[in-house]
Amino acid sequence: MEAVFKFVFAILISAVLMVEEATAATQHVVGGSQGWDESTDFSTWASGQKFVVGDQLVFKYTSLHSVVEVGSESAYKSCDISSALNSLNGGNSVVKLTKPGTRYFACGTSGHCGQGMKVKITTVAADASSSSSSSTTTTPASSSSSSSSSPASTSSSSPASASAASVSYRASMATALLVICLSLVSV
Numbered sequence: 001m002e003a004v005f006k007f008v009f010a011i012l013i014s015a016v017l018m019v020e021e022a023t024a025a026t027q028h029v030v031g032g033s034q035g036w037d038e039s040t041d042f043s044t045w046a047s048g049q050k051f052v053v054g055d056q057l058v059f060k061y062t063s064l065h066s067v068v069e070v071g072s073e074s075a076y077k078s079c080d081i082s083s084a085l086n087s088l089n090g091g092n093s094v095v096k097l098t099k100p101g102t103r104y105f106a107c108g109t110s111g112h113c114g115q116g117m118k119v120k121i122t123t124v125a126a127d128a129s130s131s132s133s134s135s136t137t138t139t140p141a142s143s144s145s146s147s148s149s150s151p152a153s154t155s156s157s158s159p160a161s162a163s164a165a166s167v168s169y170r171a172s173m174a175t176a177l178l179v180i181c182l183s184l185v186s187v
Contacts, residue, residue, distance in 0.1 A: 025054040027094075030105075030119060036061035038112060042119035051123045057095040059088065059105075065117070066108035067093050076104035076120060079113035097123040 028049055031040035036059045051057075059067045067088040068081045075083060087108060088095075097103075100123050107117035 025056060026052070027056045027058050029058045029060060031060075035059075036065055036067065036107070036117070038107075038115055038117050040117075042116065046119050046121060051097055051121055053097055053100060053123055053126045055097045055123070057097065057105075057121065059093040059095070061091055061093075063089075063091065064109060065112065067095075068106050068108040069095070070104045070106060073102070073104065073120075076106065076118060079106055079118065081106055081108055081113065084108075097121070099123070100125045 028051065030036055031042060031045055034040040061067070068084045069086040069088075070076050070081060071083060071085045075081070086095075089108075095103075095105075102120060102122045105119050105121065106113040109117075
């Protein structure tokens with residue numbers, strides 16, 4: 001009877017660890033360290049991210065800006081914020097990504113969207129995230145109107161690598177714990 005108890009205990013612990021890993025959402029600070037600002041190249045920043053259902057977008061900005069969600073690509077491209085789905089202000093706005101698909105955000109301050117202060121976010125289903133390397137803090141490539149930019153390079157010490165290492169570590173620990181518990185059961 002004691003062996004059965006130990007086995008059930010091992011399975012429960014393993015299940016809890018796996019659920020924790022599977023439900024760990026990523027917070028994406030839009031624009032990385034530069035935040036929601038005119039100097040950020042949001043297309044480059046977004047192309048270096050992987051957005052998964054359950055993740056959150058964190059918009060950090062000054063009182064000069066706002067965040068407006070528009071409902072279509074044409075409104076996004078033309079910076080038409082007149083039919084906004086949502087409008088946020090306050091300097092620290094969080095948007096939860098609740099379903100797969102594409103969402104469009106722009107600054108509501110006159111002229112800012114036209115200067116490039118807008119971002120297109122494509123979210124994938126959670127089960128499609130097995131190769132995700134997004135992180136809570138990423139560094140965008142900065143740009144100006146006269147220079148080209150490329151995504152910030154990532155090294156083994158980057159936040160993305162640290163995040164992946166953390167997931168790998170938790171998975172290894174869960175496996176080790178399961179092996180230890182199963183060993184106890186056989187004793």
